[in-house]
Amino acid sequence: MLRTLILFLSLLVHSFAYSQEFTAKVIAVLDGDTVLVKRAKGLVKIRLVGIDAPEKAQTFGETSKHSLSDMVMGKQVTINSQAIDKYGRMVAAIKVNGLDVNAEQIRRGMAWENSNSHSDKKLLALQEEAKQEPRGLWALSDPMPPWDWRKQHPSIAPIADAASPTENKPTASFDPNCGTKKHCSEMTSCEEAKFYLASCGAKMLDGDADGVPCEKLCAPANSKVN
Numbered sequence: 407m408l409r410t411l412i413l414f415l416s417l418l419v420h421s422f423a424y425s426q427e428f429t430a431k432v433i434a435v436l437d438g439d440t441v442l443v444k445r446a447k448g449l450v451k452i453r454l455v456g457i458d459a460p461e462k463a464q465t466f467g468e469t470s471k472h473s474l475s476d477m478v479m480g481k482q483v484t485i486n487s488q489a490i491d492k493y494g495r496m497v498a499a500i501k502v503n504g505l506d507v508n509a510e511q512i513r514r515g516m517a518w519e520n521s522n523s524h525s526d527k528k529l530l531a532l533q534e535e536a537k538q539e540p541r542g543l544w545a546l547s548d549p550m551p552p553w554d555w556r557k558q559h560p561s562i563a564p565i566a567d568a569a570s571p572t573e574n575k576p577t578a579s580f581d582p583n584c585g586t587k588k589h590c591s592e593m594t595s596c597e598e599a600k601f602y603l604a605s606c607g608a609k610m611l612d613g614d615a616d617g618v619p620c621e622k623l624c625a626p627a628n629s630k631v632n
Contacts, residue, residue: 427486432478434601437462438470438516440495441478442601443485453495454508455488456529458520461562462617464555466543470516471617473542477510478502515542518551590620599623 430443438459460467487498500507511517515536519529593599599619602608611619
């Protein structure tokens with residue numbers, strides 16, 4: 407009994423440790439459910455809670471990303487964090503000018519509802535509404551859930567960040583401001599290349615227009631780039 411109580415309390419404390427609300431500026435949209443924000447304490451990668459958007463390389467992935475970008479890119483947003491996932495991302499709800507961004511992605515048909523035990527009735531109702539219209543990905547003949555797609559493409563799964571978004575760990579190793587860099591040879595990391603492509607208009611970094619900049623930097627570890 408005592409051991410159970412101690413475990414419960416430790417989990418409760420862990421939950422509170424990551425439960426916080428703060429404002430930050432979105433400096434990059436990585437896909438339909440993940441953004442990079444800048445706050446006073448550094449850069450934080452945010453994974454939108456309760457939703458799962460198509461991966462960028464998946465059908466409808468870029469459309470979902472653009473939808474999220476239209477709402478939040480370059481804007482001050484309010485972030486209500488709830489946890490840190492296994493990839494080091496902060497799991498959170500995001501609002502911009504009072505709009506629930508997580509819910510809006512579902513309403514537009516840009517993501518699947520994926521709340522804990524599918525218990526979020528608001529998201530479930532919005533998903534059903536999007537299906538009935540149909541809107542977004544629900545207009546596709548056979549939309550594939552991203553979790554099924556990831557099983558078929560395991561090398562595309564997110565990679566844990568070298569820097570976790572918790573405050574006591576280092577932040578990104580590049581200057582999160584658009585400079586004069588234009589070429590892959592000037593990039594110090596894949597993360598910097600993604601930032602310049604998404605936020606600075608450096609389209610030369612993505613010569614084949616597949617959404618992945620600087621393939622030699624950003625290729626999965628188990629693949630080869632000629």
